Amino acid sequence: MSLNIFEYVNNLAVDMHKDGDVIFAQNDESNGRMYFVAEGELAVIREIDGEPHELNRLREGAFFGEMAIINRSKRTATVRVVSRKAKLGYLDEEIFMRIGKANPIFLYSLLKLVIQRIGAVEDQIEEVARDVAKLKNG
Numbered sequence: 001m002s003l004n005i006f007e008y009v010n011n012l013a014v015d016m017h018k019d020g021d022v023i024f025a026q027n028d029e030s031n032g033r034m035y036f037v038a039e040g041e042l043a044v045i046r047e048i049d050g051e052p053h054e055l056n057r058l059r060e061g062a063f064f065g066e067m068a069i070i071n072r073s074k075r076t077a078t079v080r081v082v083s084r085k086a087k088l089g090y091l092d093e094e095i096f097m098r099i100g101k102a103n104p105i106f107l108y109s110l111l112k113l114v115i116q117r118i119g120a121v122e123d124q125i126e127e128v129a130r131d132v133a134k135l136k137n138g
Contacts, residue, residue, distance in 0.1 A: 022079070022081075026077050030067075030068040034068060036061075045079075047078075055124050
C-alpha cells in the first residue's frame with residue numbers, strides 16, 4: 001500500500017528550497033516537522049565512522065522526518081536538496097494528530113512504511129559499515 005499524503009491533506013504548509021539547501025543535518029534537534037516532497041529530489045546522507053554515505057534519494061511523493069513528530073529525537077541523517085529546486089510540504093504534531101484522528105488508515109499506512117524503512121536503513125548501514133571495515137583492514 002502506497003501512502004500519498006496529498007490524499008489526506010488539503011492545505012499542507014509548503015516551503016521552497018534550492019540546490020544545496022540542507023533541510024536538516026544529522027544530530028540536529030528536532031523542529032517537530034515531518035516533510036513531504038511535492039517537487040524535486042533530495043539526498044539522505046548519514047555519517048558513519050566519520051564518513052558521509054548517501055543512503056537514499058527522495059523524490060515526489062516521498063516523506064521524511066517522521067520521527068520528529070513521533071518522539072522528538074535528534075535527526076538521524078542529513079537531508080539535502082540535490083535538484084535545481086524542491087517544494088516541500090510539512091506537518092507539525094498538531095496537524096499530524098488531526099489527520100490521524102480523521103483518517104486512522106493514514107497512521108496505519110505510515111507506521112507500515114516507517115517499519116519497512118527502518119529495516120532497509122539498518123541493512124544499508126550494516127553494509128556500509130562492512131565496506132568501511134574492509135577498507136580499514138586492507
